[in-house]
Amino acid sequence: AQSVSQHNHHVILSEAASLELGCNYSYGGTVNLFWYVQYPGQHLQLLLKYFSGDPLVKGIKGFEAEFIKSKFSFNLRKPSVQWSDTAEYFCAVNGLNAGKSTFGDGTTLTVKP
């Protein structure tokens, strides 16, 4: 069975601070990895994804994530956060051809102006 662990439940940063959210997964095969974002009162939307190739992937709004296979990790980063990045962030893993994803419990990011 696949599982996803997000280490930080709530992160509070000031604007312009750097961000790194941890995500580790457990799965015994090839995976697709995702970060989704949910802004207050809205639905989840895709931030970025990794399927194969360059392990450093770039997404929308200046976010990036690095897949480290040996550590089963897919951490999300942003060099300088903005107040508008306040949201809940979900890491998800999808086994190849599994047809469904497993989501982490989410990390709430609060950015203080």
Added chain:
Amino acid sequence: DAGITQSPRHKVTETGTPVTLRCHQTENHRYMYWYRQDPGHGLRLIHYSYGVKDTDKGEVSDGYSVSRSKTEDFLLTLESATSSQTSVYFCAISDRGETQYFGPGTRLLVL
């Protein structure tokens, strides 16, 4: 945004009554999913569908049933609603079972 609608968007019901939530898509995607979102639990998969009349259980399927009689519609039914089913329900769709696109959600309150 992908063409996904959910209805109703808000519902208040009483314990023991049946409730049906509808998800409708205009993208012709093969996969459809129902999740519930609760504080501290993230998103948990209830049921999903990989084609018309093809469905499978997720991790929290007890007390829920689904039906998919046509590509565009995926119904979630709470046979006899309980207070523990008070939640926000999200539908999602996917073309190949990978990237998912989410609907706006339904807030359900069971009294």
